Amino acid sequence: MEIQVHDIRKGFDGHAAALNGLSLTVASGELMALLGPSGSGKTTLLRVIAGLEVPDGGRILFDGADASHRSVQDRNVGFVFQHYALFRHMTVAQNVGFGLSARPRSRRPSRREIRRRAEELLALVQLQGLEHRYPAQLSGGQRQRVALARALAVEPTVLLLDEPFGALDAKVRKDLRRWLRDLHDRTGHTTVFVTHDQEEALELSDRVAIINAGRVEQVGSPPEVYLRPASAFVFGFMGASNGLPVEVRGGAAFLNGCPRPVADGIRVADGPHMVYARPHDVVLAPDDETGTGLRGIAEAVRVAPGLVRVDMAVPGLDKRLELDIPMSDAHWMSVRPGQPIHVRLTHCHVFGP
Numbered sequence: 001m002e003i004q005v006h007d008i009r010k011g012f013d014g015h016a017a018a019l020n021g022l023s024l025t026v027a028s029g030e031l032m033a034l035l036g037p038s039g040s041g042k043t044t045l046l047r048v049i050a051g052l053e054v055p056d057g058g059r060i061l062f063d064g065a066d067a068s069h070r071s072v073q074d075r076n077v078g079f080v081f082q083h084y085a086l087f088r089h090m091t092v093a094q095n096v097g098f099g100l101s102a103r104p105r106s107r108r109p110s111r112r113e114i115r116r117r118a119e120e121l122l123a124l125v126q127l128q129g130l131e132h133r134y135p136a137q138l139s140g141g142q143r144q145r146v147a148l149a150r151a152l153a154v155e156p157t158v159l160l161l162d163e164p165f166g167a168l169d170a171k172v173r174k175d176l177r178r179w180l181r182d183l184h185d186r187t188g189h190t191t192v193f194v195t196h197d198q199e200e201a202l203e204l205s206d207r208v209a210i211i212n213a214g215r216v217e218q219v220g221s222p223p224e225v226y227l228r229p230a231s232a233f234v235f236g237f238m239g240a241s242n243g244l245p246v247e248v249r250g251g252a253a254f255l256n257g258c259p260r261p262v263a264d265g266i267r268v269a270d271g272p273h274m275v276y277a278r279p280h281d282v283v284l285a286p287d288d289e290t291g292t293g294l295r296g297i298a299e300a301v302r303v304a305p306g307l308v309r310v311d312m313a314v315p316g317l318d319k320r321l322e323l324d325i326p327m328s329d330a331h332w333m334s335v336r337p338g339q340p341i342h343v344r345l346t347h348c349h350v351f352g353p
């Protein structure tokens with residue numbers, strides 16, 4: 001099932017618009033992550049797709065057919081929320097079968113069939129044998145898998161997951177992430193997965209949509225959004241970044257007060273811009289006398305596994321530059337707090353207006 005979201009607008013009384021003319025296409029069978037900061041509209045978008053929220057404008061199409069006016073039931077979506085709201089007084093099997101048991105009599109499978117289906121789904125989410133337990137007798141990760149089995153029980157064509165692992169600890173999250181990717185590959189549901197965790201989005205999804213202030217900033221595969229960010233927002237949101245206000249002249253960027261360019265090969269119009277570089281793309285250049293680069297003073301020097309983090313003060317720049325120097329670069333040992341250092345930007349981004 002392909003999902004097309006067309007120019008959706010949604011506001012809540014007395015608030016800035018939650019969705020601001022948002023458009024997005026999720027391909028059939030795709031696992032797409034919606035990644036964005038808290039309050040950017042991710043949950044609202046999922047609820048609009050599910051039919052739980054009526055948009056002020058715009059359309060939702062399922063396989064090309066307008067589904068904007070279909071009821072939640074007729075959209076046939078499976079939904080999992082951040083806080084696994086299982087029914088506490090029901091067993092695992094009853095929870096999983098709930099969606100089927102709650103159907104009108106004409107479409108309700110027999111009790112035996114519901115039990116069989118619950119067993120099958122519990123095997124799929126690798127919880128065989130726990131049919132008779134109650135939610136309180138399960139771990140957080142197990143509960144979340146029950147919630148997923150429950151969402152799958154109604155044979156949805158679309159699976160919507162709103163930060164489903166958000167409440168779990170880091171190790172369990174990581175395991176469940178791999179497991180979900182695996183499950184997706186076996187079942188092939190079109191899946192939209194909300195997260196505010198960059199690593200989770202990059203590791204899990206076929207494509208990532210980066211959401212900011214109720215709009216899509218960029219859609220792309222994980223390498224695309226990480227390596228070719230479309231905006232300064234995307235660049236900054238995908239990882240630590242250094243921003244330098246520069247003057248671009250003839251394809252080179254000059255930092256105020258530095259006689260030499262800090263970066264070459266810049267393809268934007270002459271004038272003031274910001275260049276952005278990741279901490280690992282600011283490298284030591286101790287012997288480089290003629291090339292591009294920045295001189296400054298090393299301030300904090302901190303050792304982390306496999307690398308050394310340095311904060312560097314640069315004249316003309318009010319924020320410290322962050323460097324991540326791999327320990328394989330033996331020069332790191334000569335970097336001392338209070339001493340001058342010379343660095344080069346090996347890779348940087350400039351975003352047009």
Ligand code: ADP
Nearest residue numbers: 012015018036037038039040041042043044045
């Ligand atoms: P996210 O899931 O990305 O954190 P949400 O979709 O929950 O963002 O919220 C987007 C914006 O809409 C926020 O500013 C939020 O406060 C507002 N909002 C969401 N739901 C409601 C609601 N039921 N009533 C009022 N404001 C809401």
Ligand code: MG
Nearest residue numbers: 042043044162
């Ligand atoms: Mg949310």
